[in-house]
Amino acid sequence: MTEIALPKLNNNDTEYELTEWLVDDGQWVSAGDVIAVVETSKSAVDFEAEQDGHVHRVVQERGTCRVGDVIAHVFATEQEREAFAAEAAARAVVAPEPDAEVVLTASARELAKSAGIDHERLRSLGRRVVRREDVEALLADRGQPATDGFALSRIQQAVAAVVTESHRTVPSAFVAVKVEVxxxxxxxxxxxxxxxxxxxxxxxxxxAMARLREQFPLCYATGWDGGTVRLAETARIGVTIDAGAGLFVPVVGKAEVQSVAEIADTLLEFRTKAAAEGFAEADLADANIMLSLHTDPGVVTAGPIVFPGQSAVVCLAATHTELVLDEDGEVTPSKVALVSMVYDHRVLNGRDAVQYLSALKALIEAPAGLN
Structure with a gap:
């Protein structure tokens, strides 16, 4: 028998949901076959078998799993699987010790507390580990809604976790420049x-941001560790996209060697995936700097968070028209946008940020070399 344990799929999540089993109990699978779909806060991930054998499912569909949880076993023969299943069923009917400790997942504990479910009621379930769906089942049995408030989506809960961690751990500062566009x-x-x-x-x-990596390596540094950071070998630029299904930050990789047209195709593909919530984990991984787009009409500037582990985020606001005096003293219209930067002050100083934005401004205002 081999255990199939759930690996870490997303740095922002502690729990996942097993959305769907694609194999039945006892079904023979080969290594590499997709056996289940696991939902993270950002995407659905196909989960593959690592070896041949008969699958015995442990976690139910729509069940919540944590990293390291065993979701299934694989047996060499069906007879071995049936014997294991019979033994597991026999163990399941044994009542827990009266004073046995009950372990709650974080989401189960929060829901039980808000619903006023006491420890004795949870213990009566006969489970060693109580998960959120167990508490929801208790509430359903007594005709009580699972929550008195509005339940945030998994995507928004992941955003909340990242925002909280950023404000808790990153001492940030802000600077902005005006760019003629x-x-x-x-x-x-x-x-x-x-x-x-x-x-x-x-x-x-x-x-333009990709072009500046070699000149300003600390802006692309990651992994602050009490005085050291890792310098990036290539620009991996996360770009914020919100198509109405939640905020995503997919990554444009190796942006230095992509043409502007290729970058445009990549971002178009990302927008399509955002609308369908169809991102793979690889689309969202390993950014070393971020571009936050706040280009809705009327937005003058914004101060986004620095993602934990990164050193800086650049923000592009909406384009607007200003009246300026030209060299002859005549009033003329000018198209401008504010480009700002929020940075980890442990890694970068104000002078670094201003120099970076000045270099970015120069590339945008004289864009002939951006192809």
């Missing part, structure tokens, strides 16, 4: 026409 918008339209894809200001900013 008319030349960049014209350059983007030309690139879009030549490539047949939709190119805008965000794509140019991603390319």
């Amino acid at each position: 008319a030349a960049a918008q014209k350059h983007a339209r030309r690139l879009g026409k030549e490539s047949g894809t939709l190119v805008g200001l965000p794509e140019l900013v991603v390319k």
Whole structure:
């Protein structure tokens, strides 16, 4: 018999949901076969068998699992599996000791506390580990809703966890510069026409940020560890996308070697996946800097969080028109956008941030080299 334990699938989650079993109890599978679908806060992950054998499922569909939990066993023969199942069934009918300690998952503990379910009632379930779905079943039996408040989605709960961790651990600071974007918008339209894809200001900013990694390595540093950081070998730029199904931060990898048109295609694919909540974990992993897009009309600037483990986040706000005096003293309209930066003050100082934004401003205002 071999145990199938749930690995860590997402750095932001402590629990996952086993959404669907794709195999029946006793079914023969081969190594590499997809046997279950596990939902993280960001995506659905296909879970594969690591060896041949007969599957014995442990966790029920829609059940909550933690990292390291055994979700199934694999047996060499069906006879071995049936013997194990019979023994497990016999053990299951044995009542727990009256004073046996009951362990609650974090979500079960929170729900039980809010619903006023005492420890004795939980112990009467006869479970060594009580999960949220067990508490929900108790509430359903007595006709009580699972919660008196509005239940946040798994995606929003993951956002909440990251935001809380960022504010708790990252001493951040903020700086912004004003960027004239008319030349960049014209350059983007030309690139879009030549490539047949939709190119805008965000794509140019991603390319410009990638260009600056070698000049400003600390802006792309990760893994603060009490005085040391890891320098990145390539720019992996997370870009915020919210298509109405929640906030996602997929990663444009090796952005230095991608053309602006390729970056545009990548971001278009990400927007499609965001609308369908179809991201794979690999799409969301290992960013070393982030571009936060706040380009809705009227947004002047924003101060996003620095993701724990990263050193900086750049924010692009909406484009707007200002009236300025030209060299001849004439009033002329100018297209501008504020580009800001929130940074981990343990790694970067104000001068570093200003120099970085000044270099980014120069690339955007003279965009001929961004192709």
